[in-house]
Amino acid sequence: MGPASRYAYLHGRVSLMGARLLSETALANLSQVPADQETELLAAGGLKPPSEEQTVGAMRSLEQRLISSLLADIVVLTRALTGGARDFLIYWAYRFELSNLKTILRAKLYGESVATVREQLFDMGPFARLPVDELLRTDDVTELLRRLEGTPYADIARQGRRIYDEQHEPFALDAAVDRQYFAGLAKRSREAEGGGDPLRTLVGNLIDRINLLWLLRYRFAYGLPAGETYYLLIPAAYRLGGNELQRLSQLGSFEEVIANVPPPWGPLLEGAQSAAEVTLRLERDTWRLARSVMARGVFTTARAFAYLLLREKELRQIRAVVKGKRLGVAPDLVREAMGLEAA
Amino acid sequence: MFKPLPMQRAALFMLSDDAPLAALTLAERGVFNPETTHLSANDLPEFPGESYRELYRSARSRLDKTLAHCSALKDELPMPAPRLVSEPELAALDEWLRAVWTECSKCQEGLRHFEEERKHIDQLLRAIDNFAALDIDLGLLVGSRRFIDVQIGTVPVAHVARLREALGIADYLVRPFLEIEGLTHLVVAGAAGKEDEARGVLQAAGWRAIEIPLELRERPDKARRDLQQRLDKVLEETDLQCRVIENTQKEFNDRLIEAQQVLAMVAPYAELGEALRARGGLVGIGGWVPRVDVASLRTALEERFDKRFVLSVRDPRPEERLQVPSVMRHVWFLRPIVQLVKTYGVPRYGEIDPTLLFAITFIAMYGMMFGDVGHGLSIALLGLALRKRLRQFTRFVVAIGLSSASFGLAYGSVFGYEEWLHPLWMSPLTDPTRMLTLALYWGIGFIVLTTLLNIRNRLADGDWEKALLDRGGLAGLLFYLGLLYAGFRYASGAEVGWLEGLVVLVPYAVIVGHIWHENAVSLGERILIVVIEGFETVVKYISNTLSFLRVAAFSLNHVALAIAVFTLAGMLDTAGHWITVVLGNVFIIGFEGAIVAIQVLRLEYYEGFSRFYSGDGREFRPLTLALGSPGKT
DSSP states (O other), X not given: XXXXXXXXXXXXXXHHHHHTSOOHHHHHHHTTSOGGGHHHHHHHTTOOOOOSOOSHHXXXXXXXXXXXXXXXXXXXXXXXXXXXXXXXXXXXXXXXXXXXXXXXXXXXXXXXXXXXXXXXXXXXXXXXXXXXXXXXXXXXXXXXHHHHTTSTTHHHHHHHHHHHHHHOOHHHHHHHXXXXXXXXXXXXHHHSTTOHHHXXXXXXXXXXXXXXXXXXXIIIISOOOHHHHHHHSOXXXXXXXXXXXXXXXXXXXXXXXXXXXXTTHHXXXXXXXXXXXXXXXXXXXXXXXXXXXXXXXXXXXXXXXXXXXXXXXXXXXXXXXXXXXXXXXXXXXXXXXHTOOOO | OOSOOOEEEEEEEEEGGGHHHHXXXXXXXXXXXXXXXXXXXXXXXXXXXHHHHHHHXXXXXXXXXXXXXXXXXXXXXXXOOOOOOOHHHHHHHHHHHHHHHHHHHHHHHHHHHHHHHHHHHHHHHHHHGGGGXXXXXXXXXXXXXXXXXXXXXXXXXXXXXXXXXXXXXXXXXXXXXXXXXXXXXXXXXXETTOHHHHHHHHHHTTOEEOOOOGGGTTOHHHHHHHHHHHHHHHHHHHHHHHHHHHHHHHHHHHHHHHHHHHHHHHHHHHHTGGGEEEETTEEEXXXXXXXXXXXXXXXXXXXXXXXXXXXXXXXXXXXXXXXXXXXXXXXXXXXHHHHHHHHHXXXXXXXXXXXXXXXXXXXXXXXXXTOXXXXXXXXXXXXXXXXXXXXXXXXXXXXXXXXXXXXXXXXXXXXXXXXXXXXXXXXXGGOHHHHHHHHHHHHHHHHHHHHHHXXXXXXXXXXXXXXXXXXXXXXXXXXXXXXXXXXXXXXXXXXXXXXXXXXXXXXXXXHHHHHHHHXXXXXXXXXXXXXXXXXXXXXXXXXXXXXXXXXXXXXXXXXXXXXXXXXXXXXXXXXXXXXXXXXXXXXXXXXXXXXXXXXXXXXXXXXXXXXXXXXXXXXXOOOOOOSSOGXXX
């Protein structure tokens, strides 16, 4: 069975779902239209209009709805897949669960109440694997990590325990969790049957982007030494291979790193002044790449992944515009938060 | 027996002070399933007892964790007379449980620490011999150096390559020399002054330093003895920790039993959750009660509260249908089957309860596929012998054994011997085509019956559209019957003309039209869904029918397996012959018996239940007075 017949259904679904994505213009309009006219625009993106309220609860519920919407898309897409490709997309959904895990870990470190933490957690629906109640009812971090060893996150628990024993720092725990997750994503992308070059390019773009950002943060925001910075990066070599990252880790300033980043990132980041600016430029590049994978119409898992990246981007932009408008933030700032080109 | 019990929506109003006692009364009766109340939020806007509930959750969780740690408590404990537990008493209990659990948690952490230490020393002992493999002067590894920093330790194997690269940045050299149980032993060395930089990398890589015994170079035996002593000490400390656990069990046993009893009495009020609403001194409790139990519940409340309550009940409204919990009460014989049905799902309220159908068809199909007097009686006797372990499933195992024995009489088979008994009907292998035809008829009958049940369930739901037009509804049934009619005509050599085409295509057009209508999405997506689901409808009906051929296939397989055993036995001498016959029959009973059970279960779930049974009902979970955690009872 060739890729065309194997992925025909997935291809069909991705094309149809992709057609629902809001254009840059529609998103830009969303930041300008009054709240009562949002309904039509959001409905085009498969979303109900958000509440008019400005409360933390309402914003949280908006965030939950956006994540649920993305998870629902993943459910639909995974139905059309089997084997490694399916595992890859499901693993992508677990990213939100890791965010829950980090919230619980932090809460235990700072002794927050169960009720407060529960409000901050996302409902993972069919992708829930964490025994959230059990973890919330633990009395301290060591007990939490012990419990976590009995879950699919046992590797993270073991790694986290060692780091917690030695450093007691939420940053170190967060970094270990993320590093383990993205290393797993790279591994699964290699195992995804039919993933092929476009998937490798997309995942590579994502991981290179994260590595570059982490490198800047670890070195110049946290002041970590070069060796430690390099070790904490995701151990997966794409365009930014080990040698490149080692070389960049040893440079002494933010500007020096930016000036020495190899192509294609170098020209893209020229003149960037802050980590936020670097993030935005790199994200735009990922979205551009995802759009090109979607447009090429190849019959692989990469199109489904590209769609999910774009859908997530769209949902984040919707969240930014809704939140910004409800809180009365200036339209220019909203557009900036949405990552849209300047008006 | 054919559908869940009729339920009533109940609303109980009373004084706030009486609510905890009312919860206990409801739990004693065990017929009230609390439900987030339908009472108006404007009339009763408050949710009382939130702090009490939080204390209960915290104490329950700590008790469960402690009980899992101390396994000395008896399983069956007496439940004392119910009494009210005040919030201060509950808070004190929670605090005590916190202290107890802290001790237990320390024990667990201690045991984990000792276990890691044991592994570490074990690794060291195994590594000592391999130090010789290091091509360096061991003296360099011991003690501090002025110009060079040398360390020896372990990291997980997967981290070595990255560690080497990262330490390379700090001008450190890395030399692995041994790999044991996923850990690599390494020597790292670099110029003094960069220890801090190296330490960060090593920590992130999960580095564990190995202390080189000073005597290792000159007196390796002494070093080994010291390590052995360290290991003995760790084992001793582990034993000590275990004794601490035992002592904890003994010390706290009685109070933990008491805590279980107290929490069992707290649970009903705490479990009411949002089903309990209030305004000032008045509370309302919402829930569901089986209609047959309403009178007895009212009497119990009257006995305890006289006239100080109002209990109103009503039938469920159509829009509440999916919220109504389902109560499945069956005669003793069917109770184990209920467990198997629940594995698939709980019937929706008003939906046909498939327990009886499941029992009849499962037992019948098992007998058909595994028909042998000897094997069947063996299964029945095995079920009786293991009754303590099987508990309520004993009667189910005995039933399938007897069914197998009955079909064995029909097939004339005893432990695979076909000549001992004259068949009441025929041996499957004598006419396989007949067996396959019968299995096909059985499958057709099964599918028609389950589709009829689906139509009935959809009508009960008030979903006329699905009942009539869906592929699992009347249109689907007519399409299936049309397909069978046309297929039968074609197979029997009769002319297949416009009438046959019509009886297939008309209902099929209805099905496709319905799929089109119910998927109000963009045109492209609609066409895609209609094509895929329309095709799937045809494939599913055909493949589901053919699936039932396995009923005949397994009955043939059963005989064929017996023949294989006898063929092997026939090649051996007398002793070998009988040993082969006995072992062969044991194999057939154990291996084939299990496979047949799985196949029947598959037919029931996928070819049966998936057609008519939504299984998305809510199980009736009444308040009860039980010692275990509510989630675990």
